[in-house]
Structure formats: structure tokens, C-alpha cells
Ligand code: ADP
């Protein structure tokens with residue numbers, strides 16, 4: 001159970017203009033440490049909401065969320081941000097790099113203001129090397145292609161050595177070939193480092209290449225099954 005996320009009867013509603021939207025209803029899930037999991041489902045089915053609850057960027061309206069034997073859904077903001085720093089890295093469809101910082105500075109950015117024992121620059125450089133961008137350390141995001149920017153984002157997500165990578169349509173803005181590079185990178189991090197990966201995708205073929213596939217519709221999990229990896 002260590003390093004596993006456990007969702008029990010999780011619900012999430014949003015209220016705006018007097019209208020309540022039930023984004024998630026009765027989600028029961030255990031995400032086991034080191035797993036490689038895809039989430040697929042139509043637009044508006046609750047995929048991003050689920051990812052942000054698991055990543056503690058937002059809180060559930062109902063239910064409980066635990067990490068191992070630690071209950072996390074009611075932690076104070078400061079404790080939550082420490083939890084995130086220790087355990088999760090995020091990757092988004094739109095990369096979300098800081099445009100005024102170089103690739104190297106973007107990778108180091110999560111470490112600012114944090115006590116870290118290793119040399120930040122050395123670690124960031126070795127991650128850029130790992131994603132094949134050692135020669136782009138001094139480049140600004142605007143000087144990089146979409147695929148290169150996403151590789152910088154992957155390096156940034158790894159800089160604090162998280163146990164989990166949460167990726168919301170990480171290949172959604174990339175062509176097939178570049179998407180394949182990012183997907184293979186996530187897979188190798190999972191296989192070599194044992195980093196748990198939970199990724200959202202629109203692509204049915206990609207979803208089938210995970211170890212476990214979760215399918216959502218209208219805020220519900222309609223299918224959750226183990227896959228034989230090909
Ligand atoms: P998906 O990622 O599968 O496209 P989302 O998780 O983004 O779906 O959204 C699920 C539902 O929750 C949608 O109906 C969406 O409009 C609603 N929703 C998501 N975030 C918010 C928010 N911050 N405020 C209001 N409604 C939201």
C-alpha cells in the first residue's frame with residue numbers, strides 16, 4: 001500500500017451561476033505504486049478533475065483520498081504542497097513552461113525555495129540529458145519545438161524525484177511521431193525508475209499500451225481493467 005493512492009467514494013461538484021455540475025461521482029480506485037495507467041473518455045467526462053484531485057491540486061467534495069496509510073484530502077494547504085513536492089510531478093498538454101526562463105531554469109524552477117540536498121543545476125542538467133536535450137539547456141521555450149518543450153516539462157516534473165507522474169494529455173498537442181517519443185520516455189521512466197505513471201489520453205491505441213486502462217463517462221468509471229502489455 002505504500003506509495004499507492006486510494007480513492008474511496010470520491011465525488012466532486014462545481015457550483016457556478018447557481019448551477020451544480022457533478023464532475024465526479026462515487027470514484028473508487030487504488031493506484032498501486034509503480035503502475036502505468038491510462039485514463040480515457042470523452043471530453044467533459046471528468047478525467048482532468050480526477051487527475052487534479054489525485055495530485056491534490058484540488059479537493060474532493062465527498063469521499064476520502066489516502067496515500068498509503070496517510071489520509072490526505074483534509075491536509076492544510078502547506079502540508080498539501082509538501083505532499084505534492086515529495087510525491088507527484090505534473091505534465092500538461094500545454095507544456096506550461098515559463099517563457100522567460102531557459103530550459104535549464106524551467107527544470108530547476110520547482111526547487112526554488114525548497115531545501116534540497118543535491119546540486120540543483122547538476123541534477124537539472126542530467127535530466128535534460130536524459131530527455132535528450134543537453135544541448136538546449138540555454139534555450140528559451142520559444143526557441144524549442146513542441147516536442148522539445150514537452151521533454152523539458154517531463155524533466156521538470158522529475159526534478160524532485162517524485163514517486164508518481166501525473167500527465168494530462170501529454171501528447172495531445174504533438175504529432176504522432178513526437179507523441180511517441182514522449183510516450184516512450186514515460187514508459188522508460190516507469191520501467192527503469194519504478195515511477196508510477198497516470199496519463200490521460202484521447203487516443204484509444206495509446207490507452208491500450210498502458211498496464212491498466214481506466215475508462216470514464218459522465219463522471220463515472222465505466223471500465224477499469226488490466227492489460228497485457230504488447
Ligand atoms: P475532461 O478532462 O474529461 O474533459 P473535466 O474533468 O475537465 O473533463 O470536466 C468534467 C466536468 O466538470 C465538465 O462538465 C466540466 O465542465 C466541469 N468542470 C471542470 N472543472 C470545472 C471548474 N473549475 N468549474 C466548473 N466546472 C468545472
Ligand code: MG
Nearest residue numbers: 047048049168
Ligand atoms: Mg481534460
